[in-house]
Amino acid sequence: MPGGHELEPWIEPGHTYASVTDKISSAVLTRPLGIGWLLGFGFLFSIVMVLNLAIGWLFMKGVGIWGINIPIGWGFAIVNFVWWIGIGHAGTLISAILYLLNQKWRTSINRFAEAMTLFAVACAGLFPLIHTGRPWMAYYMFPYPSTMGIWPQFRSPLIWDVFAVSTYGTVSLLFWFVGLLPDLATLRDRAKQRWQQVIFGMLSMGWRGSARHWHRYQVAYLLLAGLATPLVLSVHTVVSFDFATGIVPGWHTTIFPPYFVAGAIYSGFAMVLTLAIPMRKAYGMEGFITLRHLEQMAKVMLATGLIVAYGYFIEFFMAFYSGNKFDVFLAKQRLHGPYAPFYYALILCNILTPQLLWFKKVRRNIPALFVMSLIINIGMWLERFVIVVISLTRDFMPSAWGRYSATVWDYATFVGTLGLFTMLIFLFVRGLPAIAISEMRELVHQESHGDEGHQ
């Protein structure tokens, strides 16, 4: 549009410090538990029981209940691990990188994106743990002075993974808690019931919001954002090293780190949209998470989706350009092998469908965005499936080829983690402020800068 056209504000006009505080804190403090929430929670809880059952049976029987067998030792467990950890990355991107870039639109989505990160990392961490076969020995992976006198092998990317994922989980938790601290104090001060005052009083640690408090808080927050930024890039890089440092065709490629990171952010933004769209509706948060926010996230999805598409292209190009016959064969297997339908579905979900996001009409159409976010999540899961399964079933020698199909326990575990993740989100939106209140007040201040007095 030629000439200046006003951009919509990041927050519905007319909000004051008190009104944003009221609106967000009431979802935690005063809103009664609705029938919808209770039914949803009950349903999700039953799915978590399915997860318990699947893991209990696994502990009794061993990993043989899954569809994995040599040559495919990495089935669903690794596919799901990479998928979940990738989803977490958008939370850190929103909270850290967009903070460093001074993007105002992160403000109303960062809190629950960070919660999403934590829960996704928890689901992700579960998979390698139960995939070890003897999860009660998982502490072997950490360096500790054992009576056996042995130590971890630090030249292995799998050990890098242990450090990367556990650091990522810890730092995400710290970042989330620091962000929550002033909001917990707000809840403490607004709580009417004694038990709420006690719980939020303890969690907020006596935060007073003094100028000195805020000064140190902002220094710590900025530094955490600066530290989390390279961290989040390193985590999926290290995850991609699990593949890329191996010699298996289709894995041994230098494009993996950047394209894994882009894919992680791609799927993470899709998941943020999947969660944000129902949440803003259910809690009347449309004034905070505006259409412009959704559009912005759609743009990030489009951009990262194109990087992912570039990654797919380079994988193919390098396979043929290298002339390595195993790589060429693997590339052809993706197109014509037994798992070709997965590959075509992946291209459809991850490359073709998201091109609709070029159109502003689609980016501002909420149902379309919601459907697209689901499609991208499925596509990103298929991507990891294609990477893990096709390479492992078609490596160098035809005598080592195989087929992989998941069992009911594989599906039960995966669906179980989906239930666990969503159940934690359900608890989170009722137990803690889903939007950063103090940052929203700051946004009100910035947006109304120059206006006459406001409450």
Added chain:
Amino acid sequence: MSERRSLLFGVMGEFSTPEDLLAATKKAREAGYKHIEAYTPFPIEGLSDAVGFRGFRSNLVALLTLVGGVGGGLTGFGLQYWVAAIAYPINIGGRPLNSWPAFIPVTFELTVLGASIFAVFSMLALNKLPQPYHPVFNVERFSHASTDKFFLCIEARDAKFDLVESSKFLQSLHAQHVNEVKDEE
């Protein structure tokens, strides 16, 4: 029944906008008050400077974060070197025992971990948190400090403090409510 002794912590004025508070804080400093503190529902640019929080002390969190990061990184590399070259040397594909490029990812992760932990816990420790009790919480209106009001407290330990004079001074700065802040002992 022993009567609880009440000590005076200071006087507190309430303001409606961050601009008013910032202006009042600056005037209080100009008037010679040293022990003042402002309380706000969100961070306000320039306020910590206005209450006199500047210099080395205000940069301590950043310095300690650096210490944590350097410490984490040295620990990470030292651990791997010691494990791989001294405690448990194994020949992996003929590579040197100190195969340092392979140690970079863990070194990096522990650098970030050390720095982050130091950033958060030094912020909390220097802010003296957790601290469940503080005299300012005795002011009833203070619950608005985490919602929509801005407070300036002149503390009784200030050499220039005088209950009547300081209260008048806050009123002259257009504070809406001026309250005594009681401390219990």
